[in-house]
Amino acid sequence: MTTTEEFRSEVIAWVAERYPDALRSAEVDADEAYLGGTTATFPSHAARRWMDEMSERGWVAPTWPAHLGGAGLDPARARVLAEELARAGCRPPLVSVHGLGMIGPALLEFGTPEQQARFVPDIAAGRVRWCQGFSEPGAGSDLAGLSTRAVRDGDEYVVTGQKVWTSFADESDWIFAIVRTDPAAPKRDGLSFLLVDLRSPGIEVRPIALISGRSEFCEVFFDGVRVPVNQRLSDEGQGWAVTRFILGKERQLLGQNTGFGGGRLGARELIGLARRRRGCPAGTLPDAAVRSALAEADIEEECARALVRNAGGRSPGAGPLHPSVVKLTMSAMMQHQADLAVELSGLGGLGWDGDAYGDDELAVARDYLYSKAWTIGxxxxxIQRNLIARQVLELPHLGPEEP
Ligand SMILES: Cc1cc2nc3c(=O)[nH]c(=O)nc-3n(C[C@H](O)[C@H](O)[C@H](O)COP(=O)(O)OP(=O)(O)OC[C@H]3O[C@@H](n4cnc5c(N)ncnc54)[C@H](O)[C@@H]3O)c2cc1C
Structure with missing residues (x-):
């Protein structure tokens, strides 16, 4: 068994040899990511090679067991791997928020060995793409009030209802969904968690157009969809525990800014933007108010980074942070940066469509519009503040409980 530092040397040497040059030289563009699933294509040969290399090592999902497509790394080695991949500027071989980030960990936590063997390797290999069926027209913050029904019929459930804001349902293969199996039980106890093939008869997926120009949201309609009972994760009536587990994962991911699309300008890029807009490629920017706003953005980003590092319990004596703290801080920071980008762009930041604006300008305005989502999704x-009040600060309970 190698030591952690020997493992680090091994990773450095391996990355130097295997990371494709073509990816090294290309400009980082989130749209270039490989997203997995039956409809996805690799953006380039190099991206495919990188995915193959990483899959072979089990490093796409490094902490997952080797027999399920991972590498079985302990947390210390997984951290070393992440650090060295980041240091070398490697792109993730597979961007799979709902698969690698949510349902994969939930399957490892709650799934039977048969369910794990059936679903987990396909996630690690990017063969199947998943989406999240939680929100409904009448159930967002009060998620446990959802009304999509699943009625048991022999070895199957018959599911009828509607999900909404289902990101990327139109590009996904499977949906994980929380449904009501017992309407008579207290609302959280009557819920179960199902894994549903989106090609099942009775499912209709309708994309929703957004003002930002991106359209990742969908409505998903279930009309008498038959789902085998062996696709229920955890026991009947235990769906809420699985949902809360996934929401915790989601908040950590969103907090680390790996959950939403790219195009966002961080503090460093904002300085570049200010220099370009003011024709000041080097030296002190002339406007004191701009300098001050940029300094604030930089400090806020540094603080948020430190918080995310702490979230993993990395500082001596620091336990893991509640995911809501990370999510609240990071989403606010990302919104402030999007606001500042528009302000720095002047008139160039006013258009979200059309030929009158350059691509960079359109990206700034679209990111600003999209940034409103960061404090909702x-x-x-x-809701994060309510959770922190209740679960971290242990303040008195005044209203209904949040998910
Ligand atoms: C980018 C993005 C991606 C998403 N992707 C998915 C997805 O893939 N799958 C999915 O299922 N859902 C998804 N959602 C939906 C998201 O989970 C819901 O929008 C969110 O939970 C809020 O629910 P709602 O929209 O119904 O708002 P509501 O619950 O109606 O809330 C409206 C307002 O009331 C406030 N409010 C509500 N209850 C309370 C309370 N108790 N105390 C204080 N304030 C309260 C809220 O903060 C909010 O400001 C996504 C949303 C976004 C923005």
Whole structure:
């Protein structure tokens, strides 16, 4: 068994040899990511090679067991791997928020060995793409009030109802969904968690157009969809525990800014933007208010980074942070940066469509519009504050409980 530092040397040497040059030289563009699933294509040969190399080592899902497509790394080695991949500027071989980030960990936590063997390797290999069927027209913050029904019929459930804001359902193969199996039980106890093939008869997926120009959201309609009972994760009536587990994962991911699309400008890029807009490629920017705003953005980003590092319990004596703290802080920071990008762009930041604006300008305006989503998706900021009040600060309980 190698030591952690020997493992680090091994990773450094391996990355130097195997990371494709073509990916090294290309400009980082989130749209270039390989997203997995039956409809996805690799953006380039190099991206495919990188995915193959990483899969072979089990490093796409490094902490997952080797027999399920991972590498069985302990947390210390997984951290070393992540650090060295980041240091070398490697792109993730597979961007799979719902698969690698949510349902994969839930399957490892709650799944039977048969379910794990059936679903987990396909996630690690990027063969199947998943989406999340939680929110409904009448159930967002009060998720446990959802009304999509699943009625047991022999070895199957018959599912009828509607999900909404289902990101990327139109590009996904499977959906994990929380449904009501017992309407008579207290609302959280009557829920079960199902894994549903989106090609099942009775499912209709309708994309929703957004003002930002991106359209990742969908409505998903279930009309008498038959789902085998062996596709229920955990026991009947235990769906809420699985859902809460996944929401915790989601909040950590969103907090680390790996959950939403790219195009976002961080503090360093904002300085570059300010220099370009003011024709000041080097030296002190002339406007004191701009300098001050940029300094604030930089400090906020540094603090948020430190918080995320702490979230993993990395600082001596620091336990893991509640995911809501990370999510609340990071989403607010990302919104502030999007606001500042528009301000720095002046008139160039006003257009979100059309030929009158350059691509960079359109990206700034679209990111600003999209940034409103960061404090809503994965549970709104108000809900995160309620959770922190209750679960971290242990303040008195005044209203209904949040997910
Ligand atoms: C980018 C993005 C991606 C998403 N992707 C998915 C997805 O893939 N799958 C999925 O299922 N859902 C998804 N959602 C939906 C998301 O989970 C919900 O929008 C969110 O939980 C809020 O629910 P709602 O929209 O119904 O708002 P509501 O619950 O109606 O809330 C409206 C307002 O009331 C406030 N509020 C509500 N209850 C309270 C309370 N108790 N205390 C204080 N304030 C309160 C909220 O903070 C909010 O400001 C996504 C949303 C976004 C923005």
């Amino acid at each position: 994965g549970g709104s900021s108000e």
